[in-house]
């Protein structure tokens with residue numbers, strides 16, 4: 110049985126300007142001990158879809174199914190889902206400074222997180238907090254445990270945030286852009302940490318990012334999101350070696366690489382992310398897509414469905430397999 | 446365990462230490478409570494108000510103890526020898542000011558004014574404090590619940606606030622104080638009157654702070670640490686009282702110091718209108734009311750309780766304003 114099984118998830122926000130379709134028919138599966146990378150531009154619905162898994166939306170219309178360890182979460186009893194949070198599933202937030210309470214010490218916050226699910230004394234929980242801080246690589250955890258979040262550096266704060274999220278051994282860990290706020294070396298350290306902890310705890314991990322590079326080594330599978338939908342997904346190796354969607358090509362092309370000058374980047378994606386209130390008809394990517402002419406008109410009015418292209422690899426694009434291969438091998442790959 | 450006054454909720458991103466520079470010394474680890482204190486210390490007017498408030502509170506406490514427990518304050522010494530038997534006003538200039546009676550004596554009765562002002566202070570302050578607390582507790586609770594839960598809960602509480610705000614409070618107070626008998630709810634005498642005043646003043650004023658707290662909560666609940674706490678399985682009461690409430694401490698504190706003087710005035714007004722604490726127990730408003738009969742022949746009698754009220758209210762207002770400025774980084 111699949112550990113996390115998201116089926117046709119839709120998260121819509123009614124607003125004064127209209128219905129915001131932040132997530133519109135997203136499906137994915139994730140097994141224990143595996144890592145899924147969700148990649149997409151800002152506003153593609155990555156955070157919204159993850160918050161939906163945790164059941165943290167207040168004013169959203171949610172439909173579809175979210176099965177966690179055989180349990181349906183959409184429409185489940187609110188108090189029951191609360192009990193799952195922290196213990197069964199937890200989240201690392203993008204900006205630990207705003208995700209931690211400014212008036213409590215790091216230790217107090219881990220203690221509280223631990224005591225939600227464990228009936229232990231504060232002293233015992235404090236020991237656990239120090240242990241967790243040590244585990245995520247914070248030096249002198251015995252004294253740092255009494256520091257306030259603002260007294261930590263960015264990287265240390267992210268480590269503390271991870272310690273907090275992991276304090277109750279969650280089986281599913283969602284990391285929402287865990288490294289965006291950090292500089293490159295610290296980024297690598299944090300990603301290593303997440304990988305190590307995942308091996309140690311055997312949890313299922315979802316890593317959300319707008320940078321394919323972040324998940325290149327970490328993720329077993331990758332899901333590319335655009336305008337609230339999945340446009341391509343598959344095993345990590347497939348996505349990097351044999352990407353099939355023009356948007357994924359764009360992401361690969363705009364990926365920062367150490368061995369190249371910035372100016373040499375092949376193709377930054379032109380245009381701006383789509384409106385989620387008036388989503389472009391047909392393929393949501395068509396206003397920005399350089400290959401829509403190859404298809405003829407269909408891109409503008411017919412929504413491409415996800416289709417299997419072999420090896421657990423799915424793509425939603427009207428280009429024929431032959432066209433995609435040709436473009437990738439002749440135009441894109443040689444220039445990456 | 447928390448430091449509820451560290452940061453005002455209006456500081457959008459609370460980053461202690463990042464607010465104040467150039468004050469010398471190391472910025473590292475300086476909490477916003479310290480920063481607020483530094484600012485307050487430099488605000489001379491607010492500090493003066495604070496000192497007066499502190500003296501008044503201490504005096505009122507002392508008066509309460511001396512008067513109620515030991516009966517040491519000579520509020521019932523009728524100095525008839527100092528009263529002009531024909532005019533019924535104090536002998537001598539300025540309402541009979543003398544070494545023995547530094548603020549003079551009452552016309553007719555001849556009671557010492559300083560003693561009565563002193564003895565009246567604790568009743569005025571006690572009523573104002575407790576009424577404020579009542580308003581703040583109800584207002585905070587209602588505001589937090591309305592702001593946090595939203596939806597029909599918010600609508601209901603907001604309408605309730607409208608109803609309370611539209612209430613003709615003074616008329617109601619006059620009527621209620623008139624109908625309540627001398628013994629009610631197991632209380633009697635001064636205790637009953639004081640409890641009644643606290644209820645009337647406190648219970649109907651909560652919507653003001655309720656609205657402020659509701660607004661603050663509306664924005665606080667969108668803060669990421671609320672989602673983060675939820676993502677770890679935190680229960681509603683924890684989020685409401687441990688996560689949100691500390692962020693509301695600053696507005697609550699400021700509003701309280703500004704509500705106290707309003708309530709002192711209101712208490713004085715009710716006593717002045719004769720529905721407050723009953724004579725012979727002295728209250729400032731009651732004294733003012735007595736003095737009204739004599740203002741043409743003995744204006745000093747009116748001046749004394751009037752000034753007492755004025756100074757107290759002014760001191761609280763100055764201190765409250767200073768506190769608000771000190772706690773709000775944007776108020777500059």
Ligand SMILES: Nc1ncnc2c1ncn2[C@@H]1O[C@H](COP(=O)(O)OP(=O)(O)OP(=O)(O)O)[C@@H](O)[C@H]1O
Pocket residue numbers: 122124129131149150151152153154155156157158319385
């Ligand atoms: N509560 C809400 N009400 C209305 N619209 C919302 C709400 N929350 C999110 N959205 C919209 O949903 C869209 C997707 O947001 P989301 O936060 O998931 O983006 P993201 O992919 O995580 O982007 P980023 O990389 O910037 O974090 C955005 O356009 C956002 O404006």
Ligand code: SF4
Pocket residue numbers: 354355356392393394395396398399400401404408413425426427428
């Ligand atoms: S469906 Fe058309 S517009 Fe969309 S990505 Fe494919 S070619 Fe481009």
Ligand SMILES: [Mg+2]
Pocket residue numbers: 155156157285
């Ligand atoms: Mg996001």
